[in-house]
Amino acid sequence: MPARRSIAGTLALLGAGVAAVSVVLALLLVRVFDSLLLAGLVAIGVGLLLSMWVMRRASRPVRSLFRALAGTALSYRDGDFSFGLRWPHHDELGDLVAAHNELGGVLREQRLGLAQRELLLDTMVQNTPVAMLLVADGGHVVYANLAARRLLNEGRKIEGLALATLVQAAPPALSEALDRTGDGLFSVGDGDEEEVYHLARRGFRLNGRPHELLLLRQLTTELRRQEVQTWKKVIRVISHELNNSLAPVASLAHSGAELTRRGQTQKLESIFAMIEERARHLEGFIRGYARFAKLPSPRLEATPWTVLVDRLRSQITFAVDGALPPEAVRVDVPQMEQALLNLLKNAHESGSAPEDVQLRVRRGSGLLRIEVLDRGTGMGEAVLANALVPFYSTKRSGTGLGLALAREIAEAHGGRIGLANREGGGLQVSLVLPVSDD
Known part of the structure; x- marks a missing residue:
C-alpha cells in the first residue's frame, strides 16, 4: 500500500517549490537588471503565474472528481446505484471516494432487497x-x-x-x-x-x-360450510328441545295412568295442566321454525306507509327519520310487518338507546329502501358475515331466525337485505325492494 499523504502536505510542497523557483529566479535576474527591486518584482510576477499554472494543473483531477461525485449523486437520486468512482491517490479524497463507493454498494443491496420484497408482495396481492x-x-x-x-x-x-x-x-x-x-x-x-x-x-x-x-x-364457500354446521346445530337444538318436552310429558302421562289405576284422581288436574303447558311450549317452538321453513308466497296489496307504521308502533317504539313516501307500497303486509318487527326488536336489543332506534324510508328510481338504524354496539366482521345465516345467533336464548326470516321475506318480494356498521357506532339494516315508477 502506498504511503498516505494529505492534501494539505501536497499543497505545501507545491507552494514551497514555487517559492524556491521564485527565489532562484530573483538571484539570477539581479545580475541581468543590476537592480534588486526590479529583479524581485519580476521574480514575484513569474512566481504568481507559475503558482496559478501549478494549482490549475494540480486541481484538474480534483475538479473531475467533484463532477463525477455530482453525477453519481444525481444517479442515486434517480434510483440508479450502478456507478462507482476511482481515485488513484491515498489521501482524504481517496477516503471520500471509498465512502461514496461503499454508500453506493449499500444502496444497491437495499434496492435489490426492496425489489425482491416488492415482487413477493405484489405476487401475493395479485393472486x-x-x-x-x-x-x-x-x-x-x-x-x-x-x-x-x-x-x-x-x-x-x-x-x-x-x-x-x-x-x-x-x-x-x-x-x-x-x-x-x-x-x-x-x-x-x-x-x-x-x-x-x-x-x-x-x-x-x-x-x-x-x-x-x-x-x-x-364468502359464498365459507357461508355454505357454515350453513352445514348451522343445520347440524339446529338438529341438535330441536332434538334437545323435543327431549326436554317429551320426556316430562311421558313421565307425567305414566304418573297420571298410575294414579288413575289407584283411584287417586285429586292430582290428575295438576298433571294434565303440566302436560298442557309442555305441549303448548313445544307447539310454539315448532311454530317458530315452521314459519321460517314454510313462508308462503307474498300476497301483494297497496298499503299506505302510515298504516304500516301505525301497525308497527302498536307493538314496538321507534322514531321515523324523515318523511314517509306519499305513494302506497305494494307488499304482503303481515310478512313485511313481521320482517320489520324483527329488525326493530334486534335494534332495541343491540344496546342502543330507545330514542336512537329509527326507521327510514327512501324511494329512488325503481327501488325502495327501508332502513332500520340503531346506535348499539354494531357487529364484528365474523358476526356480520354470518348474521343472515339461518339459526346463527350470538344471543344465549336466540333462535337465529329474526334476520334470516327478514331476508327470506325481502327475497320473496324480489328484493334483498344488507347489513352495514354505521359511522359513529351502531348498525344499519337495509331492505331494498323493487318498485314501479308509474
Missing part, C-alpha cells in the same frame, strides 16, 4: 382471492389486483379509471354497497348462482393525500 382496490380522493382507481379486475372489468386493467364509471356496469347490489359508507355484506346473483361478498373500507393518507382501500371478500 389473493380478495379483490383489492386503492382509490384516490378524486375517485380514480390507483391500484387494483387481478380479483378486482375480474370483478369490475372482466379482467382488464382498471388503474386510472373512475370507480363511478366502473360500478355503472357492475351488479346493482355491488354498486349500492360501494355507494354506502362503512363495511357491509351484500349478495350478487340469484338462486344457486348467488355469491355473497363482504366489503371492508379503510381510509388513510398516502403522499399527503387521502386514499381509500376497498377489500371485497367472497
Whole structure:
C-alpha cells in the first residue's frame, strides 16, 4: 500500500517549490537588471503565474472528481446505484471516494432487497382471492389486483379509471354497497348462482393525500360450510328441545295412568295442566321454525306507509327519520310487518338507546329502501358475515331466525337485505325492494 499523504502536505510542497523557483529566479535576474527591486518584482510576477499554472494543473483531477461525485449523486437520486468512482491517490479524497463507493454498494443491496420484497408482495396481492382496490380522493382507481379486475372489468386493467364509471356496469347490489359508507355484506346473483361478498373500507393518507382501500371478500364457500354446521346445530337444538318436552310429558302421562289405576284422581288436574303447558311450549317452538321453513308466497296489496307504521308502533317504539313516501307500497303486509318487527326488536336489543332506534324510508328510481338504524354496539366482521345465516345467533336464548326470516321475506318480494356498521357506532339494516315508477 502506498504511503498516505494529505492534501494539505501536497499543497505545501507545491507552494514551497514555487517559492524556491521564485527565489532562484530573483538571484539570477539581479545580475541581468543590476537592480534588486526590479529583479524581485519580476521574480514575484513569474512566481504568481507559475503558482496559478501549478494549482490549475494540480486541481484538474480534483475538479473531475467533484463532477463525477455530482453525477453519481444525481444517479442515486434517480434510483440508479450502478456507478462507482476511482481515485488513484491515498489521501482524504481517496477516503471520500471509498465512502461514496461503499454508500453506493449499500444502496444497491437495499434496492435489490426492496425489489425482491416488492415482487413477493405484489405476487401475493395479485393472486389473493380478495379483490383489492386503492382509490384516490378524486375517485380514480390507483391500484387494483387481478380479483378486482375480474370483478369490475372482466379482467382488464382498471388503474386510472373512475370507480363511478366502473360500478355503472357492475351488479346493482355491488354498486349500492360501494355507494354506502362503512363495511357491509351484500349478495350478487340469484338462486344457486348467488355469491355473497363482504366489503371492508379503510381510509388513510398516502403522499399527503387521502386514499381509500376497498377489500371485497367472497364468502359464498365459507357461508355454505357454515350453513352445514348451522343445520347440524339446529338438529341438535330441536332434538334437545323435543327431549326436554317429551320426556316430562311421558313421565307425567305414566304418573297420571298410575294414579288413575289407584283411584287417586285429586292430582290428575295438576298433571294434565303440566302436560298442557309442555305441549303448548313445544307447539310454539315448532311454530317458530315452521314459519321460517314454510313462508308462503307474498300476497301483494297497496298499503299506505302510515298504516304500516301505525301497525308497527302498536307493538314496538321507534322514531321515523324523515318523511314517509306519499305513494302506497305494494307488499304482503303481515310478512313485511313481521320482517320489520324483527329488525326493530334486534335494534332495541343491540344496546342502543330507545330514542336512537329509527326507521327510514327512501324511494329512488325503481327501488325502495327501508332502513332500520340503531346506535348499539354494531357487529364484528365474523358476526356480520354470518348474521343472515339461518339459526346463527350470538344471543344465549336466540333462535337465529329474526334476520334470516327478514331476508327470506325481502327475497320473496324480489328484493334483498344488507347489513352495514354505521359511522359513529351502531348498525344499519337495509331492505331494498323493487318498485314501479308509474
